[in-house]
Amino acid sequence: MxxxxxxxxxxxxxxxxxxxxxxxxxxxxxxxxxxxxxxxxxxxxxxxxxxxxxxxxxxxxxxxxxxxxxxxxxxxxxxxxxxxxxxxxxxxxxxxxxxTDRRTAAASVLAARFLARPDSRRLLIIGAGKVSAALAEAYAASFQLEEVAIWARRPEQAAALAMRLAVHGVPARAAASPDTTGFDIVSSATLSREPLIHGASLSPGMHVDLVGAFRADMREADGAALARALCVVDTRIGALAEAGDIVQAIAEGHVTADDIACDLAELCRGQHPGRTSEAQVTLFKSVGWAGxxxxxxxxxxxxx
CATH class of the missing domain: 3.30.1780.10 (ornithine cyclodeaminase, domain 1)
Known part of the structure; x- marks a missing residue:
């Protein structure tokens, strides 16, 4: 074997x-x-x-x-x-x-092909763990990125990851805050229980990629962020059962299950167009699919 x-x-x-x-x-x-x-x-x-x-x-x-x-x-x-x-x-x-690290990052990039603007150049990654490293590499291989900013609660971890990525040709730097202003894509891979991404700070045309919160008691974005965006999930059954960002936003009344535009299979099968305008805010939430x-x-x- x-x-x-x-x-x-x-x-x-x-x-x-x-x-x-x-x-x-x-x-x-x-x-x-x-x-x-x-x-x-x-x-x-x-x-x-x-x-x-x-x-x-x-x-x-x-x-x-x-x-x-x-x-x-x-x-x-x-x-x-x-x-x-x-x-x-x-x-x-x-x-x-x-x-797991590589397929998780690849799923985010697959979704971004349909949801992010093709001319996206600036990426903010929130978190500095192994999945964050894979996300930076995967996005850099798929988009013509000019900047990859890394923010983590421990600044030394963000700096260390940025340095490792830079050695491999990724235009990475440590960020002083998780402020999303000016970024085309924001990808978050943390175990946060409190929102790090807020709907009020999202810019027109931005794509938000939520990777980290894989339990109902976790969340990386507030309900206002989901309410502003075209929301796509990896699978509906997984998102509605385990995705804290989705579950809590529904419980708070910001969105309903019907506000999930589609899942990743529907995007890949051409059953939903994904992004439909330059100014549209899009959001992808994944919890992981065994497939x-x-x-x-x-x-x-x-x-x-």
Missing amino acids: LQLDKAEIAARLPWAGLVEALRAMFVAGCYAPLRHRHDLPEGGTLLMMPAVGATHSGVKIVHVAPGNTGRGLPAVHAEYLLSDAVTGAPIALLDGGEL EDLAAAMLATQGG
Whole structure:
């Protein structure tokens, strides 16, 4: 059975090819129920994300152990098992963390193809973790960016990420604040429970990409931001069950479930046009879809 570590996965999943693989999966569809959640000792969580396609099946297993910080261990461990959907024979075991980071960023860029202005040049990224790094690289590979500003609650983390990105040719710098003024695209990947992006600060033509809040008690944008924008989600079932930005905005009366214009599959299938004017504010909210993991794992194992 093939085993792929972080470096091998990154090499096998170039951004353009990965975005196209995700587009094809959203068009074709697959069976991918909501993620399974189970409590573990010491406040930990076990997550399982299965998906079944015509030729392959897979499951991502994620252990979240907050107590590992005191043990000097990573708080999150993830693996992905890809199998033959017909025979059940295992094909590959992949590092789940790298797979998740790259497919998450690729999904954001896929949505941005329909929702961001093609001439977008300035990107603000809120957060300085691994997903933020992947987002910066993916957007830089897909848009002719002249500036990538990084803001994080800990300025030293933003500065360190900007430096690493600059070494690889991304025009990155640390930002002094999460002020969205002047940016074409704002992408947020945090675990915030309070809004960092406010509707009153959004400029005409801006695209907002909300990646981080994957639980109903988290949010990165306020209800006014969703009310101002054309709202698109990765999947309706996931967004309405788990996306704090969506769930809380609905509870507060800013929007309703009917205000979600479409999901990513409908964009990819041409059932919704996406952005329809230069001045339109657009917003994409993702919580993660197991079909994305399956598409990425299949691409990474092509050719053995």
